[in-house]
Amino acid sequence: MTTPAIHPLDPLGPAELEAAVAALRTGGDLTAGTRLISLELVEPSKEELRRFDEGMELPRRAFAVLLNAAVSTTYEVVVAIASGEIESRRRVDGVHPAIHPDEAVQAEAAIKADPAFLAALEARGITDVGSVMVDIWSAGNFGTADTERRVAKGLSWYRRGPTDNGYAHPVEGLVALVDLNAMAVLRVDDHGVTPLAEHDGNYGVDDVGPLREDLRPVEIVQPEGPSFEVDGFGVRWQKWRLRVGFTPREGLVLHTIGYEDGGRVRPVVHRASFSEMVIPYGDPSPTVFFKNAFDIGEHGLGPMTDSLELGCDCLGEIRYLDVSLVDTRGEVTTLKNAICMHEEDDGLLWKHLDWRTGRGEVRRSRRMVISSIATVGNYEYGFYWYLYQDGTIQSEVKLTGIVHTRGLAPGEDPVHGTVVAPLVSAPVHQHFFNVRLDMAVDGDRNSVYEVQTVADEPGPENPYGNAFHAEERLLRTELEARRSIDPLRARSWRIVNPDVRNGLGQPVAYDLMPGDNVQVFAAPDSSFRRRAGFVDHHLWVTPFAPGERYAAGEYPNGHAGGDGLPAWTAVDRSIEAADVVLWYTFGAHHVPRPEDWPVMPVVKLGFSLRPRGFFDRSPALDVPPPPGDHCAT
Ligand SMILES: [Cu+2]
Numbered sequence: 206m207t208t209p210a211i212h213p214l215d216p217l218g219p220a221e222l223e224a225a226v227a228a229l230r231t232g233g234d235l236t237a238g239t240r241l242i243s244l245e246l247v248e249p250s251k252e253e254l255r256r257f258d259e260g261m262e263l264p265r266r267a268f269a270v271l272l273n274a275a276v277s278t279t280y281e282v283v284v285a286i287a288s289g290e291i292e293s294r295r296r297v298d299g300v301h302p303a304i305h306p307d308e309a310v311q312a313e314a315a316i317k318a319d320p321a322f323l324a325a326l327e328a329r330g331i332t333d334v335g336s337v338m339v340d341i342w343s344a345g346n347f348g349t350a351d352t353e354r355r356v357a358k359g360l361s362w363y364r365r366g367p368t369d370n371g372y373a374h375p376v377e378g379l380v381a382l383v384d385l386n387a388m389a390v391l392r393v394d395d396h397g398v399t400p401l402a403e404h405d406g407n408y409g410v411d412d413v414g415p416l417r418e419d420l421r422p423v424e425i426v427q428p429e430g431p432s433f434e435v436d437g438f439g440v441r442w443q444k445w446r447l448r449v450g451f452t453p454r455e456g457l458v459l460h461t462i463g464y465e466d467g468g469r470v471r472p473v474v475h476r477a478s479f480s481e482m483v484i485p486y487g488d489p490s491p492t493v494f495f496k497n498a499f500d501i502g503e504h505g506l507g508p509m510t511d512s513l514e515l516g517c518d519c520l521g522e523i524r525y526l527d528v529s530l531v532d533t534r535g536e537v538t539t540l541k542n543a544i545c546m547h548e549e550d551d552g553l554l555w556k557h558l559d560w561r562t563g564r565g566e567v568r569r570s571r572r573m574v575i576s577s578i579a580t581v582g583n584y585e586y587g588f589y590w591y592l593y594q595d596g597t598i599q600s601e602v603k604l605t606g607i608v609h610t611r612g613l614a615p616g617e618d619p620v621h622g623t624v625v626a627p628l629v630s631a632p633v634h635q636h637f638f639n640v641r642l643d644m645a646v647d648g649d650r651n652s653v654y655e656v657q658t659v660a661d662e663p664g665p666e667n668p669y670g671n672a673f674h675a676e677e678r679l680l681r682t683e684l685e686a687r688r689s690i691d692p693l694r695a696r697s698w699r700i701v702n703p704d705v706r707n708g709l710g711q712p713v714a715y716d717l718m719p720g721d722n723v724q725v726f727a728a729p730d731s732s733f734r735r736r737a738g739f740v741d742h743h744l745w746v747t748p749f750a751p752g753e754r755y756a757a758g759e760y761p762n763g764h765a766g767g768d769g770l771p772a773w774t775a776v777d778r779s780i781e782a783a784d785v786v787l788w789y790t791f792g793a794h795h796v797p798r799p800e801d802w803p804v805m806p807v808v809k810l811g812f813s814l815r816p817r818g819f820f821d822r823s824p825a826l827d828v829p830p831p832p833g834d835h836c837a838t
Contacts, residue, residue, distance in 0.1 A: 213249040213263040214460045215438045216451045219529040219537050221286050225267035226535035228289035234271055234282050240533040242270040242302040243453045243505060247283060250751065251475065251649065251784075254461075266292065270302050274386040277355060279760075300760035301355040303454070304385060306508045307533040309341040309357075311388050316359040316381040319390040325379050326361075329398055336364045338371045339381065340582050343503040345495045346765050347732050355385045355763060360492060362610070363401055370607065370803055372583055373406030373626060377612025380492055396491045399614045402628035406607075406803030425521035431548050433573055435524045440546065442573040444824075445592045446470050449544060449575060451528040453507030454755070455479055457544055457577040457588050464596060466820070472645040473715060474598065474814070479506070479588060480641035480788065481756040481769075483737045485727050488621035488632035492611050496634075497733045500581045502761035506588075508532075509579040512541050518578060518587075519545040544577050554594060554825055568828045570594060583607040587807070595825040600640055601811035607804055608797045609634070623797040631797035635723065637740045639756035640812070642787040643749060646819070647702040647713050649784040653680045653746050654701060656716070657694040681781050683774035686746035690719045698744055699817060703782055708821035718813045719743065722791045735766025739790050745770045749784040756788055 225244055229235035247266035257263050265286040272279055279302050283292040316322050316339045323334060331337065339359040346352045359381035362371035378396040433442035438449045444465040450458035458478040463470040485497040507530055525542040554570035573592040578585055587603035608631040613619060622630035644651050654677040661672035680686040690696055701714040725740045727733045739756035747753060758768025770788055793810050
C-alpha cells in the first residue's frame, strides 16, 4: 500500500506526532512534570504554498503548547519534524493554557476523593460517590484571588444507574474549586441542600416506551459511488476544489476553497474555521453565573470530536477522514471517522415552466457536506460546511444533546430557566460562534463593502414613492468594519476583488449573507463581555496577520479580557484592497423548552457565502436534468 504524499496543509499524521513528541522528550520539553496541552501543524504561509505549487518541498513543523504544572509556566515550542530539531522555545507569561480533557478527568477524580466534597454529598443523602458525575467548567475570571491560579469549577449530578442520564438529578448547591496545575481541590462551596430530583430523563430505546411503527425505509443509493473524489485530505466535487484540515483547537478546517471555471481554479476562501465559541448562561444563581465556557479556546474541539458511525450521523455513500491527536503525556491516538463527507439531494436547484408552450426545465440541487461533531460535556455541536452547484458555500452548526440543568428548591419558580422536570431547571443561555474567513476572492487583494437596502426620498426623482435601491458602502478600516446585522434592511457584506472584473464589467465578489443571529444580553462591563469581546459585533474585518488566529485571543482560559478582536482592531488598520480576514459572530438564544428534554432535537444556525458577479451568469445552467426524460422537455 502506498501512502498518499503529504500536502503541506495536511494535519500532522500519527508518525509525525510521534516524531514531534520524541523530539520534545529529547529536548527536555516534555518531562514527567510537564503536560502537552496541544500539538499541531505549523501551517505554511501563502507564500510558502505558492512555492510548493511550483514544485518546492516544504518542511513540516509542529507547534506545541506545554505546561510545567509544578511552576505554572507555559511554553510554546516549534519542532522540525524531519530533523527533530527544536526550532524555537518561548515562555509565555501571564497566561493559562487550555484545559485538556485528560485534566478534566483527573480533576473530577480529585474532587470525588475530597473529604469536604464527600461530606457535602452525605449531607444530601448521597453515600455512593461512584454514582456522582462532576463536570469540569472553566472558572472564568471574576477578579478574585483564585484567578492567579489555573482553576476550574466542578458541578455535580447523580446517576441512578450506570447508564442513567445524570443531568436529570442535579446535586444542587455544590461548587468545587480545583487547582488544575496542582490537581488539588482548593475549596467546596455549599450553597444549601435541596432534594434530589426524582424523575428520570432517559432517552434510550428501552427507556421511551413503544416506538412508532409507521416509519418505512429510506435508502440512499449511489450505485456508481459518490460524485466527489478524495485524495488524502484533498477533495474535488463538481467544480469545487478544497483541502480538509483539522486542528486540536478548531476541529474541522477548510483550506484553499476554489471553484474551477474556464479551465482554472479561482480561489474564494483561503482558510475557513470556527475560531471561537462561547455559551454564556443568564442565571445569576451561584451554580450557574460563572458558566460561559469558551469551548474552542478554553478546551479545544479536537479531542472532543466524535468518531462517526456509518449510516447514523451521515447517510449515503460516505467517505471518512481519520485524524490523530495527542494526550497530555504525548500518547498519540487516531480518531477514526472524525470527518464525514457525503452528498445530499437538496431539493430544487432551478425551474421554469413556459406556461404558454408547456415547455419546462427543472434541475435538482445536490450539495456536498463536510462535517464533524463534537461532544462537549452535556451538549453536541455538529459543524457542517456545504458546497452547492450554484457557487454558494454555507456554514451551519447543529446544536443538540442535553441541556444543562440545575436543581430547584421545592416551590421555586425559576425566572432565568425553564422547568423541564419537577425540581429541574434548564437555565437560559446563548450560544455564540465566531467563524474566521481568510478570504481570497479571485486573489488575496480584497475589499469589503456593507450592502443594505434604502428607500429613496420621495421627490421629483421618485414621484410615485416606489423607489428603493441597494446601497454599498466601503469599509475602509478595522473600526469602520465593526458591524452588526440589520435584517430589516437586508444587510450583508460584500467581499470584492477590485482588480478583477466579470464579463459585465463588474468587480467580482462574494456576499456574506447572515442567517439567524442575536445580540448579546450580558452587561457591557460584565466579566463575560470583557473576555468575549468578539460578541460585541457580528462582523469584524482585519488585514491578515499570521498571529491573529482566534477571536478571543490565543489563551482565553482565565484571561481577564480584552484580547483578540477588540485589541487587534483598536489599531484601526486599513482593510481596503488588502488580504482581508472576515470574522463573523453568530449566535442563538436558548430559552429551553420542555420539548428540549431529555435530549434536544437539533437547532440549526449559520450563514452563507454567495457569489455576486463572481460569475457572468448562473453557474448552475450546466447541471444536467435528472435521469429519464420526464424532467425536461
Ligand atoms: Cu442551548
